[in-house]
Amino acid sequence: MKSVFLEYRTKTYSKLQLIVLTGxxxxxxxxxxQEGLNKVYQxxxxxxxxxxxxxxxxxxLFHYIAENEMLLEISDSVNQWGQVIIGVSLILGLLSKPLKYFGVLLLFLYYLCSFSLGTAHIINSIVIELLALCILILFPTSYKTGLDSFLIKHNR
Structure with a gap:
């Protein structure tokens, strides 16, 4: 288990970098x-x-999911609770690495579903958030400013 956390211990940031990345x-x-809770409470x-x-x-593929009641229920639950879980994870910095990947996957699927060659909006807010999440995967902070820091301390 210690090797999983090795990459975290080798990354160092200035105070400003840590503040911006954590923010x-x-x-x-x-x-x-917020997006997840909006869906859950509707x-x-x-x-x-x-x-x-x-x-x-x-x-x-997306039309097939919409037409299949069981797949649609799964899709709805994954959207609602997936967003809530990802959000809590990122805010707390707890188990954020795997959930960042899940967030990238969700955002990619949202983009893939909404993308249309006939529009001028190739880069939209989904792409920007997806790229920002990729930056957080490459430059993790939860091992210093999140609850993941406790997992690392207990796995040394």
Whole structure:
């Protein structure tokens, strides 16, 4: 288990870098949490409309999910609770590495579903948040400014 945390111990940042990267982690976490809770507290929320609106080469997949009741329920739950869990993880800096990857996957799927060759919006807020999350994967902070620091201390 110690080798998993080795990469964290080798990264060092200036105080300003740590503040900015931690702020970015918390801001993205807050956005995920807010979006997830908005979905959880809307009893009639479903990804169905979003999935049905897909109009690109991958549309068949998203339309299939929207038409299949079981897959749609799974998609709705993953969207609602996945965003909440990712948000809490990033805010607290707890188990944030695997959940950052999950966040990238979710954002990529949102982008893939909403992307259309006929629009001028190739770069949108989804892409920007996805790239910011990739930056946090490359420059992790939770081992210093999050609860992951306790996991590292206990695994030495």
């Amino acid at each position: 970015l982690r918390i801001a993205i976490g807050w956005h995920f949490l 009893p009639d929320w479903s990804a169905k409309t979003f999935l049905e609106a897909s109009n690109n080469l991958c549309s068949f």
